[in-house]
Amino acid sequence: MNKDAQMRAAINQKLIETGERERLKELLRAKLIECGWKDQLKAHCKEVIKEKGLEHVTVDDLVAEITPKG
Amino acid sequence: MFSPGAQAIAQEIYADLVEDSCLGFCFEVHRAVKCGYFFLDDTDPDSMKDFEIVDQPGLDIFGQVFNQWKSKECVCPNCSRSIAASRFAPHLEKCLGMGRNSSRIANRRIANSNNMNKSESDQEDNDDINDNDWSYGSEKKGVCRAWGNLGGSGASQEEKIRQGESRGKHEGNYNNSTGISYETLGPEELRSLLTTLIFLFQQCGVISEHTKKMCTRSLRCPQHTDEQRRAVRIYFLGPSAVLPEVESSLDNDSFDMTDSQALISRLQWDGSSDLSPSDSGSSKTSENQGWGLGTNSSESRKTKKKKSHLSLVGTASGLGSNKKKKPKPPAPPTPSIYDDIN
Numbered sequence: 001m002n003k004d005a006q007m008r009a010a011i012n013q014k015l016i017e018t019g020e021r022e023r024l025k026e027l028l029r030a031k032l033i034e035c036g037w038k039d040q041l042k043a044h045c046k047e048v049i050k051e052k053g054l055e056h057v058t059v060d061d062l063v064a065e066i067t068p069k070g
Numbered sequence: 071m072f073s074p075g076a077q078a079i080a081q082e083i084y085a086d087l088v089e090d091s092c093l094g095f096c097f098e099v100h101r102a103v104k105c106g107y108f109f110l111d112d113t114d115p116d117s118m119k120d121f122e123i124v125d126q127p128g129l130d131i132f133g134q135v136f137n138q139w140k141s142k143e144c145v146c147p148n149c150s151r152s153i154a155a156s157r158f159a160p161h162l163e164k165c166l167g168m169g170r171n172s173s174r175i176a177n178r179r180i181a182n183s184n185n186m187n188k189s190e191s192d193q194e195d196n197d198d199i200n201d202n203d204w205s206y207g208s209e210k211k212g213v214c215r216a217w218g219n220l221g222g223s224g225a226s227q228e229e230k231i232r233q234g235e236s237r238g239k240h241e242g243n244y245n246n247s248t249g250i251s252y253e254t255l256g257p258e259e260l261r262s263l264l265t266t267l268i269f270l271f272q273q274c275g276v277i278s279e280h281t282k283k284m285c286t287r288s289l290r291c292p293q294h295t296d297e298q299r300r301a302v303r304i305y306f307l308g309p310s311a312v313l314p315e316v317e318s319s320l321d322n323d324s325f326d327m328t329d330s331q332a333l334i335s336r337l338q339w340d341g342s343s344d345l346s347p348s349d350s351g352s353s354k355t356s357e358n359q360g361w362g363l364g365t366n367s368s369e370s371r372k373t374k375k376k377k378s379h380l381s382l383v384g385t386a387s388g389l390g391s392n393k394k395k396k397p398k399p400p401a402p403p404t405p406s407i408y409d410d411i412n
Contacts, residue, residue: 008079015083028087029094038095045099049108 266306275302 015021032038102108123131130136143152148165163169167176266284274285276294284302285294 004075004079008082011079012083021087025087025090029091032091041092041095042099049103
């Protein structure tokens with residue numbers, strides 16, 4: 001387990017160093033938008049906001065709600 | 071491809087990335103809500119229905135019919151005619167005279183009508199005006215009325231023929247009273263007339279139906295008959311035109327060559343220099359006569375056959391006598407000199 005964690009950390013670090021991670025993140029965003037994932041998420045957000053009322057929504061609430069769905 | 075351990079790690083990395091994206095998205099939404107622009111892209115249901123995507127056959131995605139405007143007719147503000155919509159723009163261009171093409175057509179028409187007017191008014195009284203253009207202004211007699219025909223020489227062969235036709239009818243009336251319109255010709259026109267003349271003396275010259283051009287083969291061209299050649303010459307030179315003899319090949323060629331070369335050199339010289347109007351007096355005319363006859367006489371001494379000479383000179387003098395405005399005596403000197411030669 002430790003070794004795995006270590007390896008994971010090492011890999012992550014490498015990714016960040018080379019800038020690969022950023023590139024991957026942009027790529028992922030583009031793909032998600034393309035396939036409509038973002039729009040679905042948005043709709044879900046709207047529902048949550050309507051439920052909870054416009055004024056009192058917090059970031060954490062949103063995160064908690066939609067991340068699992070995502 | 072990857073080992074399962076690596077795959078697991080890749081999976082985790084991917085999950086991290088997705089989480090990051092979600093988080094970022096949440097931040098955007100939250101900010102939108104707080105700033106109040108989150109619901110801005112939602113319209114009310116009524117408008118949503120108006121702009122719904124249309125998917126019926128025959129309509130485009132907005133629900134419009136394809137060629138609805140083709141059959142509609144508009145009224146032209148200029149000529150008050152009702153024109154089909156798809157033809158409206160070109161019609162307007164021609165009608166108002168403001169497009170590129172319409173100005174070109176108008177210019178051509180003006181040029182044509184100028185040519186026609188010029189050559190026709192020449193036949194009346196343009197001595198003074200046109201002496202500057204063509205130094206031998208007083209020599210309206212002389213070569214042939216075909217020069218006048220061909221003198222609208224920006225035109226194509228076809229138009230020349232047409233002009234020839236129309237003028238043929240006119241000149242039936244004008245025969246003895248009209249001059250030659252070539253007095254208004256510039257040097258370029260002279261040269262073109264000259265080449266045409268050369269055609270008629272040395273080449274077949276029959277006008278092809280589909281290209282409207284003169285046949286440039288020799289006088290013995292097998293595609294055309296002598297009748298056709300004679301007809302062409304009569305067309306251009308008048309009823310007294312004689313077909314150059316073909317049998318006397320050697321003599322005829324030499325004669326024609328010298329004659330036409332002399333003609334060329336003479337006219338080129340004339341075309342290049344501007345002679346004053348005072349020069350264009352009778353001196354020029356006699357010079358012309360003398361020249362024409364001079365070469366003929368020299369040639370006749372060299373050559374054995376006289377028929378060709380006589381025919382060509384006869385043509386020239388015959389035409390000259392036909393086409394003068396003021397009566398001058400070209401005929402009497404001609405036979406006399408020939409008598410001397412003979």
